[in-house]
Amino acid sequence: MPGPQEQIAVTLSELTASLVGRHDAESVLRLVTAACENLLSASSTGVLMADPRGGLSVVSASDEQARFLELLQSRIDEGPCVDCVRHDTTIACPDLEDEHGRWPAFTRAALGAGFRAVHAVPMRLAGGAVGGLNVFYTAVTPWEEWQQRLGQVLGDLAVLGLSQDDDPARTQRLAEQTLTTLNDRVMLAHAIGMVAGALDIGTDEARRLIFGYAATLGSPVRDVSRLLTSGNLEVAELAAS
Missing domain, CATH: 1.10.10 (Arc Repressor Mutant, subunit A)
Known part of the structure; x- marks a missing residue:
């Protein structure tokens, strides 16, 4: 089994190779989801992006539970990813039991779905947040500084892939x-x-x-x-x- 450093190198090389080669949005997001699972030990992931028609829309989710929570955030305008995009900053929630007063509806739903922690990373383009990458955990999970940095790298790579045209x-x-x-x-x-x-x-x-x-x-x-x-x-x- 590869060590942590080798695993990071392999995962990021696969992701960056997809960006310089021929790719589509779904392929990029699938690789980002896999990277979150492999490198950040995520239980689930989801991506919300700014919708040109207004608000945020779900563009990716690793499973139906994550998709529901992403959709809920976009509908009620409440949750870590909403704040992450609104304030263009990482939102760390190592224990959702502490967040009932902050996002009551989202927190109830997330805990009910079996999640205990979530970290939301801004996806930036041209100096502002255009979306957010949500990384969910089923146990209390604080992030160390290297995990926050790696999460941001994955968010940046995702938005780069989504913003590139796949044509000659x-x-x-x-x-x-x-x-x-x-x-x-x-x-x-x-x-x-x-x-x-x-x-x-x-x-x-x-x-x-x-x-x-x-x-x-x-x-x-x-x-x-x-x-x-x-x-x-x-x-x-x-x-x-």
Whole structure:
């Protein structure tokens, strides 16, 4: 039987291989469910996604009990996954017996279905939560930090798989993105040279100033580089920030 590290490597390699190859949403979600069972010892899993028509909809469940609980959350707008998506944060419930006051209807239903713990992980895209991955347990189950991180990785991989198109145009888009990235690097190198020369500093310090200025503005580094190289941003402004 493979050890924990080998099991993680094998499971994640299967999941990522499905993302770069030909895949459909059901295949990705099935692999995520298997990963939760194998790596996080989950009893059941479910996935709720933001519905363009409003609210949350069930897109995956490992069994009928999990599907019922996911559907219940979406219908009554109550539960760990609802809060997870609403607040874009992991919701940990190691013991549902402690949550009667928080989600009364969901907690009664979950305990009645034989579950005792649930952890909800946000599925993020473009800076916000677009869904949630629910990991259910039949016993009191606190998560350690590594489990929370792994749960987030699985949630991220799931949403990446769901957001990708499975068609030949992906290869062309990747080529275009690669070209854009290379052009951005050339422009950044030019900007670094300009800042280093103008301020008589090393390139590492010039890079730090550019990245720091971009972080302060909340702007992409390529936008700051473009402003510098086009003359629309004075080097002195970076030094003063």
